[in-house]
Amino acid sequence: MSTSNREQLDKRYNEIKARGLSLDMTRGKPCGPQLDLSSGLLDCLGRDFKAADGTDCRNYGVLDGLPEAKKLFAEFLEVTPAEIIVAGNSSLALMHDSVAQAVLRGVPGGSQPWHGAKFLCPSPGYDRHFAVCEHLGIEMINVRMTEEGPDMDEVERLTSGDESIKGIWCVPKYSNPTGVVFSDAVVDRLARMKAAPDFRVFWDNAYTVHHLTDRPRPLKNLLSACKEAGNADRVLIFGSTSKVSFAGAGVAMMAGSEANVAYTKQNMSLQTIGPDKVNQLRHVRFFRDMAGIEAHMKKHAAILKPKFDAVTAILDREIGDSGAATWTRPAGGYFISVDTKDGCAKAVVKMAAEAGAKLTSAGATFPHGKDPRDRNIRIAPSMPSQAEIEQAMELVAICIQRVALGS
Amino acid sequence: MSTSNREQLDKRYNEIKARGLSLDMTRGKPCGPQLDLSSGLLDCLGRDFKAADGTDCRNYGVLDGLPEAKKLFAEFLEVTPAEIIVAGNSSLALMHDSVAQAVLRGVPGGSQPWHGAKFLCPSPGYDRHFAVCEHLGIEMINVRMTEEGPDMDEVERLTSGDESIKGIWCVPKYSNPTGVVFSDAVVDRLARMKAAPDFRVFWDNAYTVHHLTDRPRPLKNLLSACKEAGNADRVLIFGSTSKVSFAGAGVAMMAGSEANVAYTKQNMSLQTIGPDKVNQLRHVRFFRDMAGIEAHMKKHAAILKPKFDAVTAILDREIGDSGAATWTRPAGGYFISVDTKDGCAKAVVKMAAEAGAKLTSAGATFPHGKDPRDRNIRIAPSMPSQAEIEQAMELVAICIQRVALGS
Numbered sequence: 163m164s165t166s167n168r169e170q171l172d173k174r175y176n177e178i179k180a181r182g183l184s185l186d187m188t189r190g191k192p193c194g195p196q197l198d199l200s201s202g203l204l205d206c207l208g209r210d211f212k213a214a215d216g217t218d219c220r221n222y223g224v225l226d227g228l229p230e231a232k233k234l235f236a237e238f239l240e241v242t243p244a245e246i247i248v249a250g251n252s253s254l255a256l257m258h259d260s261v262a263q264a265v266l267r268g269v270p271g272g273s274q275p276w277h278g279a280k281f282l283c284p285s286p287g288y289d290r291h292f293a294v295c296e297h298l299g300i301e302m303i304n305v306r307m308t309e310e311g312p313d314m315d316e317v318e319r320l321t322s323g324d325e326s327i328k329g330i331w332c333v334p335k336y337s338n339p340t341g342v343v344f345s346d347a348v349v350d351r352l353a354r355m356k357a358a359p360d361f362r363v364f365w366d367n368a369y370t371v372h373h374l375t376d377r378p379r380p381l382k383n384l385l386s387a388c389k390e391a392g393n394a395d396r397v398l399i400f401g402s403t404s405k406v407s408f409a410g411a412g413v414a415m416m417a418g419s420e421a422n423v424a425y426t427k428q429n430m431s432l433q434t435i436g437p438d439k440v441n442q443l444r445h446v447r448f449f450r451d452m453a454g455i456e457a458h459m460k461k462h463a464a465i466l467k468p469k470f471d472a473v474t475a476i477l478d479r480e481i482g483d484s485g486a487a488t489w490t491r492p493a494g495g496y497f498i499s500v501d502t503k504d505g506c507a508k509a510v511v512k513m514a515a516e517a518g519a520k521l522t523s524a525g526a527t528f529p530h531g532k533d534p535r536d537r538n539i540r541i542a543p544s545m546p547s548q549a550e551i552e553q554a555m556e557l558v559a560i561c562i563q564r565v566a567l568g569s
Numbered sequence: 570m571s572t573s574n575r576e577q578l579d580k581r582y583n584e585i586k587a588r589g590l591s592l593d594m595t596r597g598k599p600c601g602p603q604l605d606l607s608s609g610l611l612d613c614l615g616r617d618f619k620a621a622d623g624t625d626c627r628n629y630g631v632l633d634g635l636p637e638a639k640k641l642f643a644e645f646l647e648v649t650p651a652e653i654i655v656a657g658n659s660s661l662a663l664m665h666d667s668v669a670q671a672v673l674r675g676v677p678g679g680s681q682p683w684h685g686a687k688f689l690c691p692s693p694g695y696d697r698h699f700a701v702c703e704h705l706g707i708e709m710i711n712v713r714m715t716e717e718g719p720d721m722d723e724v725e726r727l728t729s730g731d732e733s734i735k736g737i738w739c740v741p742k743y744s745n746p747t748g749v750v751f752s753d754a755v756v757d758r759l760a761r762m763k764a765a766p767d768f769r770v771f772w773d774n775a776y777t778v779h780h781l782t783d784r785p786r787p788l789k790n791l792l793s794a795c796k797e798a799g800n801a802d803r804v805l806i807f808g809s810t811s812k813v814s815f816a817g818a819g820v821a822m823m824a825g826s827e828a829n830v831a832y833t834k835q836n837m838s839l840q841t842i843g844p845d846k847v848n849q850l851r852h853v854r855f856f857r858d859m860a861g862i863e864a865h866m867k868k869h870a871a872i873l874k875p876k877f878d879a880v881t882a883i884l885d886r887e888i889g890d891s892g893a894a895t896w897t898r899p900a901g902g903y904f905i906s907v908d909t910k911d912g913c914a915k916a917v918v919k920m921a922a923e924a925g926a927k928l929t930s931a932g933a934t935f936p937h938g939k940d941p942r943d944r945n946i947r948i949a950p951s952m953p954s955q956a957e958i959e960q961a962m963e964l965v966a967i968c969i970q971r972v973a974l975g976s
Contacts, residue, residue, distance in 0.1 A: 189629070191629050194625065200627070204618060204847070205616055207612070218604065219817075219818065220815040221815070223817070250658065250845075251657065252841040255840045255841045258839060266706075294839055299673075409627065410627075410629050411846065429704075433662045435659065435811075437817070438817060439818065440815065441845065
């Protein structure tokens with residue numbers, strides 16, 4: 163039976179391969195219809211370039227963002243306007259720079275630059291976070307992701323015993339790639355735990371409004387929890403509209419205690435005269451307020467939800483509870499995370515690629531691209547059409563089963 | 570006679586002070602009518618977001634800039650499209666990051682990061698260049714600016730004897746604040762001189778098309794000269810449209826050898842998914858080609874030239890060849906540089922401010938804000954109206970003469 167199953171899988175694989183597919187599910191890119199939702203952003207300004215306070219957005223100045231942009235995105239990140247900086251088009255740039263400046267100069271609460279710093283990397287996680295550490299020579303320590311967030315017993319054990327641990331990467335809501343929303347208990351423990359005085363939680367709230375269902379999952383406010391715990395400076399919050407408006411032509415922001423914001427502004431003042439305020443103004447004019455953003459995100463969900471459902475429907479149908487893999491059913495975000503049997507992920511990704519479906523490299527969701535169990539595969543269903551997803555996922559499911567059977 | 574002159578100056582000063590002026594000539598900001606020249610940039614795109622090769626500019630990707638933007642701005646900086654990166658809105662950000670990455674990781678040709686690096690700072694120069702060094706812990710060495718560029722005897726003496734000297738800041742065309750255009754001989758000597766293998770000329774060509782006369786001053790191409798001298802990797806070129814289109818909502822770029830470009834792209838890949846391509850596309854659509862940019866810059870000159878003329882006319886009239894000060898008559902750029910008698914600049918700036926005219930802080934044009942002769946004052950005539958300039962400069966001229974007389 164195993165042999166006939168093997169033969170059947172090989173046959174189906176070769177049939178699909180013969181179709182000459184060329185599908186790309188590697189990255190969480192919005193699809194055309196999603197981008198079309200924000201077409202109005204392109205021409206909503208007309209030639210009216212004045213901010214509410216009369217600022218000419220075409221000229222220099224306003225380092226930390228237009229007042230109306232700070233107001234809107236403070237609500238977006240659940241902080242006050244005094245706790246936010248609205249910047250350029252990339253939250254990754256803000257994160258990289260926050261780490262780079264800390265390596266060069268330190269952070270408030272620390273007595274020196276982050277030389278020999280280590281970071282905790284809950285995994286599977288976001289490859290570009292880990293790449294920042296690798297680039298800047300920061301040692302990464304794997305921490306297991308649970309369904310509630312990072313394994314906090316392990317996090318507390320590590321941070322309480324080692325002051326060279328300076329940071330932890332978190333995508334707390336609809337986490338990349340697992341879709342996990344951090345529980346209140348995890349948020350509280352991150353706020354209260356013992357850690358170096360210059361330790362920072364890098365709270366990449368990339369998917370804060372990116373729900374796939376009508377019942378948005380709540381996330382406890384870490385900045386508030388840190389203030390209550392007397393650790394107001396512990397968290398740096400990041401966000402962007404890359405997957406709200408335009409990917410790469412949106413607005414990015416960071417938030418934190420007033421001390422952290424003041425320090426970041428001081429660093430930024432050496433790097434730029436200010437952000438693109440015209441684009442900030444476009445965003446405020448187009449979305450108007452949080453209700454506008456929320457209504458807009460429902461339209462994104464209407465496009466994305468059937469794609470996510472297509473992925474899980476095919477995995478259910480093809481693999482089910484056979485044990486060849488498990489997968490997530492996220493309530494938001496951009497990814498589905500599949501765990502194959504140990505030692506299979508690389509072979510599955512290779513086999514799928516050879517038949518025309520490109521997936522995120524196996525291991526990419528772990529520090530240094532090395533998944534210790536070689537089992538995690540990140541599926542990014544946003545960009546391809548539903549028909550393409552169905553073809554690609556059938557192929558992926560076949561590969562998962564075939565690799566599990568061995569050669 | 571000196572007493573009566575003193576009394577007359579005091580009388581005029583007090584009369585002007587009584588008018589309650591509030592003028593700001595601190596920074597090289599474009600004025601409203603200059604920004605209006607680019608109003609079409611705001612709505613030239615309509616909703617057509619596709620680049621020439623079909624790239625959807627609303628989505629992620631294209632790390633180093635749209636092909637058509639690279640083509641246009643390669644011509645702008647006199648390099649090839651393979652030698653340029655078209656990035657975000659701030660050339661200062663590109664400069665800061667180039668230095669920061671070098672401090673963290675080194676540069677091609679070097680064997681290690683720039684620890685203990687020193688920079689040569691031709692002065693008077695651009696305060697924000699010096700601030701980058703100060704921020705990143707780089708020791709600054711003053712070098713005298715001549716009418717041909719930096720004192721190259723001194724530059725060669727220093728770089729040939731000290732491999733810890735890793736950089737020199739240059740604004741080679743219509744220099745900030747002196748208006749100097751570097752001579753061919755200076756360019757050749759920068760290309761050929763002995764220096765550390767990881768030494769870089771930071772060539773901030775901020776005013777490359779910013780002429781004030783009909784006879785643009787030529788600047789020899791340093792990248793070509795470096796290639797000829799076998800030092801292709803020596804120069805990093807920077808530019809932006811901040812004073813072509815919109816200040817803060819323009820497009821910034823950097824250029825250099827293919828090795829430097831590849832290295833910078835690798836660093837950038839850790840920091841961002843890509844620049845705001847929509848804004849790059851706007852710029853290409855609006856300006857079309859270099860002829861479009863050049864025609865546009867003539868309109869800027871028509872606005873700026875009378876303002877520059879007003880500054881020098883009043884200095885000629887009020888101070889002339891009395892010896893109380895000398896000043897530049899730049900053929901381009903954004904500044905007029907005034908040298909008072911030694912030891913007078915701070916007092917002049919303070920006295921002018923007390924009567925309502927804010928000038929750039931005395932000393933700002935030198936490393937650490939310290940002008941060793943306390944004589945240089947940078948005048949930024951772009952922002953105020955001609956009537957305001959006339960009032961402010963009369964006041965400044967009075968202050969210069971009054972301070973020169975002593976108390």
